[in-house]
Amino acid sequence: MSGGRSIVWFRRDLRVEDNPALAAGVRTGAVVAVFIWAPEEEGHYYPGRVSRWWLKQSLAHLDSSLRSLGTTLVTKRSTDSVSTLLEVVKSTGATNLFFNHLYDPLSLVRDHRAKEILTAQGIAVRSFNADLLYEPWDVNDDQGRPFTTFAAFWERFLSMPYDPEAPLLPPKRIISGDISRCPSDLLIFEDESDKGSNALLARAWSPGWSNADKALTAFINGPLIEYSKNRRKADSATTSFLSPHLHFGEVSVRKVLHLVRIKQVLWANEGNKAGEESVNLFLKSIGLREYSRYMSFNHPYCHEQPLLGHLKFFPWVVDEGLFKAWRQGRTGYPLVDAGMRELWATGWLHDRIRVVVSSFFVKVLQLPWRWGMKYFWDTLLDADLESDALGWQYISGTLPDGREFDRIDNPQFEGYKFDPHGEYVRRWLPELARLPTEWIHHPWNAPESVLQAAGIELGSNYPLPVVGIDEAKGRLLEALSEMWQQEAASRAAIENGTEEGLGDSSESAPIAFPQDIQMEENREPVRNNLPTTIRRYEDQMVPSMTSSLLRVEEQETSSYLQNVAEDSRAEVPRNGNVNQEQRRDILNQGAAQTTRSNNNLPYFSVVSGLRNFEDSTAESSSSSSRRERDGGVVPVWSPPTASYSEQFAGDESGIGTSSYLQRHPQSHQIMNWRQLSQTG
DNA sequence: CCCGATTTGTG
DNA sequence: ACAAATCGG
8 A cells, every 4th residue: 555545536437448547546556446426417418218227237347347356346426526526535545536538518627626626635636538549639730729620630630640549458456445434325327117128228238348348359350341331231230339338438449449450450461442441431430439529628518509600590490299200200201210219219320320310300300409419318328428419510510511501311312322121111110011112211102002001001100201301491491591681680780789689699599408308208217316306308407607608699700710719629738839929829810800809818717737737838848749648637627707708608619600611611502601791 | 445424422 | 512433435
């Protein structure tokens, strides 16, 4: 026990292999491994049933691994992780706290708080990168600014001057800290009514880090080589199935990369083109996961606010009936419905089908994407805030490199592509099982005799399309022109100085979640040992730092560069050769008109871990100096104080449309930007 | 084998 | 909408 006692705070890093926080604890001496279950901290992102099931299994698995190494996992039920950490410190006499970084907005705030409070108590706190290949603040363009498109990000990512760290081996043994006065709480993740449904999950999935490791190996030695060939099949078992493992940190991306690269070299030497392409595609999907953290870090509101503001006035269809039809897989479009039934039944969907159902949701039904994202959150086994936010924003056309907003994908044709024989549809829609392949993706066109022979009565045992594709196209155009009018009116009001009136907050306020989001079968999860009110979506308030941030007009005139670089980005200490003054000059050159007078106020405060602050200043002479693996720079941003929030109500996390347009003049033609900007 | 037409893929 | 890949005369 020479070095003292360390708390290793497990979160979404439920593994003993390549876990730098755990390794640091072991190096220091005795270890108290702790997991804190504080779902109330997640706001309305309380984990869904299947996600909780996975977590439960994964924790049990981790505990058993820790036991075989010499200690045990302490579990705590809490509503406030930081005060629980303090209790654990007191009851174990620990002097160090180690944990691994997370990048979702709530974690950034919470972890910063943990670091401040524990440090003030004399605890040495250090944090590590365990979730990403490169930390978000290490991947920047030549001017030191974060990228705003995936392609540019990925290009830089692949040509970083140094490799990601090699994965660490698991510790050989762990000296257990004294936990005799730190009893575990029993964590309850499922109620009685969940058990039946959850029992099925165990047949398909094996949570836990060593199972994750097996899944990784099996994928890399098996389906990986065919990944590019098979990726378009809705049905096939050719995906890696790693996403839930990755979400909970049961396997490290560093190890994934490490193993994939071995194959990459091998296949490159063999001249195996398909293999090389497969590797590149698979790595790209790993890259999108990295990018989702990157986006979340740089734009902390991107899970609830569009990154681009150009759809601010879009009249979304607020129709809970349509929403329900989508959830229940009763839209009348077989491929969509099959996907939604699979999601409900299994908590899983092939990536292709996620795109199909979400694109249908946004473009055909024109429902607000956050509803869809929330439903994914509640039902997906691999629900992941950052990845899902990126995905939905991509589909919704609110990213600089997202899909065009006016592009409507037709599920019928997607059906031909992804499920050419209709097998997928037949599996999940038994009512269509007898329909010939010719009609399987558009039963509404089938002759009456065919339908009869198949036992289908449209509108009765299988619905007619809830919205026709042509109808959807028409409505989309109408909605867009309505949006332009609103936008122009709002702009005019602003410029007349009559401001306030039209359009400010009312239209741009996020559309609340419907109260009745639950399907009938979807019962409330047990709220553990705590007396809490029943969770309804209306209760699930927006985290406090967001509520004051409704976007207003300002983003039209404030430039993207200033918004992003100065305000919204969660900054970390920079050890680059470009100092803040220079940066500002560079930024101001590109950015024209800002009307803001207060743009020097940091929106998010910059904080670093104590220890690292010294490290990074010491290194500050070299621009690309590499951070230590356990350097523990903690990216954090803090909620604005109330007095700032008024001034900064201009969608700090968004990308101003004007400069976006300059960079991407070809996109979104239908938006008719020129016309808009001339009105002003 | 070249070049225009057509299809495919697009984060 | 556009570029890249593929097709076919």
